[in-house]
Amino acid sequence: MFRHLPNSRLLPIGKHGAFNSDDIVNNYFFDSINLNGILSVFKPSLRITNPFVYNLHTKLWSAYCKSHPISFGSEGAQRNASKRHILSVLGKIGHGGTLDPMAQGIVVVGLGSGTKKLGTLLQGPKVQMFEMLTSIVLYGNHEIGRRLQDVVRKFIGHNILQVPPKYSLFISYRPRFSALRVNGTRACDLMRRGIEIPDLDARPVTINSISIVNVDPPFITLSVDCMGGTYIRSLVRDISAELGTFGMLTFLERTRIGPFHIQDSIRDLSIFEHDLEAVRKISEQGALLLDEYIYSRQHTNVTI
Template sequence: MAAAEATLLSQSLKTDRAPGSETAETAATVARTSVATAAAAAIVAAARTGSETRVSKAALATKLLSLSGVFAVHKPKGPTSTELLNRLKEKLLAEAGMPSSEWTKRKKQTLKIGHGGTLDSAAGGVLVIGIGRGTKMLTSMLSGSKRYIAIGELGKATDTQDSTGKVTEEKPYDKITQEDIEGILQKFTGTIMQVPPLYSALKKDGQRLSTLMKRGKVVEAKPARPVTVYSISLQKFQPPFFTLDIECGGGFYIRSLVSDIGKELASCASVLELTRTKQGPFTLEEHALPEDKWTIGDIARSLGHCSSLFPDQLALKKSKPEESNRQNLSCEFKTLNETKGEGDVIKTF
C-alpha cells in the first residue's frame, strides 16, 4: 500500500514539476502527426486530381473527335481566315489536353477542321467552319448567297482596293450626292461582269496573285467574269463615306464593286470597312460564335443548333461507335481551290 502511494506521489510530483515540458512535447508530436497526415492527404488528393484530370481530358478528346458538322464563328478584323482557323484549332487541342507540337507529329489522320469562304484580313464577320465529316459540306456553302455591310470611301483609290493598301489615286468627290449613288446602284444588280482585284487568292502558275504582287512581280488582271448581285442598297451617305448593304453570290468581290462605283461616279473609291453578316444560312447575330465560346461544349451545342439549317440531302449520318471513340489526335492539311475566287477557297486542316 505504501509502495503504491509512493508511486502515485512520485507520478504526481513529476507532473507537478514539469507540466510545461510535457505539454510542449505532446503538442510537437501532434503537430508532426498533423503535418504528416496533411501531406499524405495532399498526395492522395493530388493523385486523385491527376487521375480525374486524365479521365476528363480523355473524355474531352473523345468528344472533340466525335464532332462533325458545320458551324460559324465571328472573325474579327486583323487575322487572316487561316490564322483564325489555327487559333481555333489550338484552343480545342489545348482543352482536350493535346499540345499542338504533339498534334503535328501524328501521322494518322483522325480529325479535320476547315473553313469555306475566305474573308480578307481587314474584314470581319461570319466565317463558316466544317469539322469532321462536315468539311465535305463546305463546298455547298460556296454556292449560297452572302451578305455584307461595306463602308466605302470616295476620292481615294489604293492598290489593294481597301484601307490596307497604298494610295494610288485621289479625285474630287464633293459634287457627288446621295441621289447620284442611289441612281447607279441598279447598274450593279443582277448578273454583271466583274474584274477580280489583283490582290486576291486567284492563282497564276500555281501562286496567288496577291503573293506575286507583294513580291513586286508584274501581274495582269484576270478577265472580267459574270457574278451575281441579288440586292444592293445605300444605307448611309456622309461624304466621303457611304455604307452599302449587299447580298451576292459566290466569287463576288466587294472591293471591286466599291472601286467600280467610284469610277462610275467619275471619281474613285476604296473599301474602308467590310463585315460579312450572312453566309448561306448562317447569320452573324444568331450563329457566329465569338472567341470566348470556342470550346468543345459550345461547338457541340452549335452543331446541334445549326444542323436544322441544311436540307435533308446534306444531313450527316451518325458516326459509327468505333469512329466516335477513337482518341488519336492528329491533323490533315489540304486546300481545295474553287475557280470562283478568293471568297470561295476551302481550307481543311
C-alpha cells in the same frame, strides 16, 4: 503488355516496364470525341481565314487534353502529338469560304463530317456590308496600295441613288488584291511585296440586291446580297465609275452566309478551349440549320 487506367483505353507499357507520355503519344489512339457539325464564328479584321480556323482546332485539342489529364500526360506530350493523333480524336476541320484578311464577319466552320457540307456555301448567297471612300484611287483598290491619283471632286449625293438597280448579272474584273493565285502565289501577297502582276481575268457575278445604309460624303455605306465569286473591291471600283469618281474600300463585314447570321456567330473563342460539350451542341444545331436551308432551297427551285 498493357495496363488499364481510368477513363482510357489500354495503354502500352514502355521499354523498361513503365510508360511515359511519349509512349502514349506515339502508340496510343485516343477515343474520338465525335465533333460533327457546323459552326458560325466571327472573324475579326486583320486575321487570315485559314490560320484563324486551324487555331480553333488547336484550341479544341487543348480542351480535349485538359479533360483527359490521365490519358494524355504532360503539356510536352500534347505539343508533340502528331497530326494523325489529333485528327483521330477531333476529326477534320474546314471552312465555307475565305474572308478577306482586312474584313471581319462570319466564317462558317465545319467539324468532322460537317466539312462535307461546306461546299454548298461557296457559291451560295452572302450579305456583305461595306464602306467606300470616293474621290481617291489606290493601286489595286486597296487602302494599303500605292497611290496613283488623289483627285478631289465635288460629290453628287443623289447619283448614288441611281446605282443599285443597275446591278444584277454583270461582268467584273477581279482585283489584284485578292486570294486568287498567280503562278502558285496569292495575288495579294505579290502585291504586298511590290511585285507587278497583270490584270486578272473578268468573269460574270450575280448581285441579288444592293441597299444604301448611309451616305456621308465622301463615304458611302452599302449592303450587298450577292452570290459566291463577288469581289467587293471590284464592286467599289465599278460603282465609283458609275458616280464619275474614284473610290476605295475602307470597311468590309460579312453579315450573312446561307442561313447563318452575324448576330448568332460565336465571338468568345474561349468556348473552344473550355467547353467541348457546348461546341458539340452548337455544331449539331448548325448542321441541322444548314440541312433545312439546303432542303428548302432545293424544293423551291432556288440555286443554293
